[in-house]
Amino acid sequence: MNREFTTVAVVGAGTIGLSWTALFAAHGLNVRVSDPRPDVAEAVSATLTELAPHLAAQGLDVDRIAERVHVAADVTEAVRDADVVQESGPERIEFKKDLFATLIRQAPQHALLLSSSSAIPATAFTGEIDDAGRILIGHPFNPPHLIPLVEVVPGERTSPDVVEATVAFYTRVGRVPVVERKEIPGFVGNRLQTALSREAIYLVEQGVVTPAELDQVMTNSLGIRWATVGPFLGAHLGGGPGGYRHLAEHIGRSMNQMSLGQPSQRPEAQQRLIEAVEAAYGDASYADLAATRDRRQLAVLSALDSDHTKEN
Incomplete structure (x- = not known):
């Protein structure tokens, strides 16, 4: 069954969550961001400005990117109308247990509930959740607005239809989803x-x-x-x-x-x-080192994309 993706909730506005936010908005999606950090609005605004050149270099329209992003008052507001929820919170099982129990109650029944977990499989934090069929891992590599890979890792009770829809969603935002057949800590x-x-x-x-x-x-x-x-x-x-x-x-x-x-x-x-x-x-700042990394990664991606275009 084909799904329409128009609104995404990003829960967690750290480095990964902010990168997801920029990527989703650049692909024309409405994004609702939730995070308890007091500077979340400033962090979102600064990130959209900082990452806009990276997204533009990938051929995306960033002229109205900020208009598509809304900072929600809390998780409930963020996920209320979401078609997809991308969680990018702390790497702690208890945190994810509590959060996904809330997401099951507050997000629409059709919403995909995805975790950016780096090492914890979905089954580890969904054992006490009755409706775990739409929860799975969508693990990116940092930064997700640049690195194409997303590891799609279903839990023991994840529905096959949800896996298929998740692959369609990540493909929709220009990522390369790879479905992994078994859960294993740390994934691949x-x-x-x-x-x-x-x-x-x-x-x-x-x-x-x-x-x-x-x-x-x-x-x-x-x-x-x-x-x-x-x-x-x-x-x-x-x-x-x-x-x-x-x-x-x-x-x-x-x-x-x-x-x-x-x-x-x-x-x-x-x-x-x-x-x-x-x-x-240590003599170079984090910002300078990251900028050099991202510039070089963009150059590699551009070369690979150009070669792929020639092959087709």
Whole structure:
């Protein structure tokens, strides 16, 4: 069944929620924002101004973006007429249990109830909710107005129709939804990110490279490759004409003999790592570093989009 999406409630106006707000509004949706922070109106206004160039670079019309966003007095007002609710609150099970129990009562019965949860599966906070069929995870990567991926992770009781509608919604706002077939803490993206992060920390702890040098290794090799083909296709190509089979049967054997490291759990080791990262990047402000990241990510997205257009 096709659904119309006209109004979205964003519950939680932190970094993720504000980015969602700008994205939804730029796609012509009416957005209702709820957050108890006292400066929520100022934060929303500043974010829309700051992110407008990013959205315009993606071909979106941002001339009237602010007119589509309303700061609600509370959650009840925000979700009253919502077709979709995107929760982006704290990563705490008890918080989500209480909030989604409220959303079930206050949001329209047709509304999709989506959580930006980074690691907690929907089943973990919906066990006591009778009508859990329209609750699931819609986990973005930061910042969601730029990074296309949304991990769509149904709970044990999520309706298949709701999953289908959720995919349609995220596609409607220019994202790339990937439905994951099993719930697992951290989902797929963050588990991959954590695995890489562990080895990165280990290599720095062992004195193999500094944090800045490790970042150079990534941005000048795997980062470029994975932005275009991903690990499995990259490995398939790495096997030459013989493909993944050749890689697995030959190079893969020596790679499998390599044992990965385990970062230290000692507080003093963590403190040394923090100081090393701060020594590498602490002189630059968060705003400057984020602006550089976003500018480069836009350039990558533009190149990929241009290549995709040529292929079609």
